Amino acid sequence: MARKVAVNGLGRIGRLVLRELLEDDRFEVVAVNDIASMDTLAYLLKHSSERGPFGEGEDIYGEGGALCVGDSRIPAFQEADARRLPRRWVSSSLI
Numbered sequence: 001m002a003r004k005v006a007v008n009g010l011g012r013i014g015r016l017v018l019r020e021l022l023e024d025d026r027f028e029v030v031a032v033n034d035i036a037s038m039d040t041l042a043y044l045l046k047h048s049s050e051r052g053p054f055g056e057g058e059d060i061y062g063e064g065g066a067l068c069v070g071d072s073r074i075p076a077f078q079e080a081d082a083r084r085l086p087r088r089w090v091s092s093s094l095i
Contacts, residue, residue, distance in 0.1 A: 002028040008082050010034040010041045018045065019054050022069060033077040033085060038062020045069075 005027050007018050014034070021027045034041055039062040046060040047053060054060070058070035067074045079085050 002026060004028050004030045006031040006033070008033045008085075010036070010045070012050070015041070015045050015048065016051065019048070019051065022072070029072075029074050031075045031077065031085075032067055033079055033082065035078050035080050037078075038065075038067050038076050042067060 003026060005021055007014055007021070007029060010018060010032060011034075018029065018032065021029050032041075042060045042062045045054055045067075055069060060067075060069050062068070062076065063073075065076055067076045077085055
């Protein structure tokens with residue numbers, strides 16, 4: 001059974017963590033939170049200047065409150081204060 005993880009903040013380090021989590025079957029990313037637009041974050045995730053391209057052959061884009069990576073649709077929030085996120089995402093699994 002995959003461990004459910006939410007990622008708060010998709011800056012440089014958050015995107016690197018997200019890439020690793022998405023490639024590891026032991027984890028399931030259940031939500032992301034960042035104040036930037038999901039389209040911008042999708043572009044930065046796909047075209048990392050540090051790690052190179054991600055998701056070769058997969059579509060990565062932001063759409064209607066979600067970050068879509070291949071067949072996965074990850075709910076996305078744009079909340080500056082993590083304490084205001086839905087309670088089910090604010091737990092010890094929030095990175």
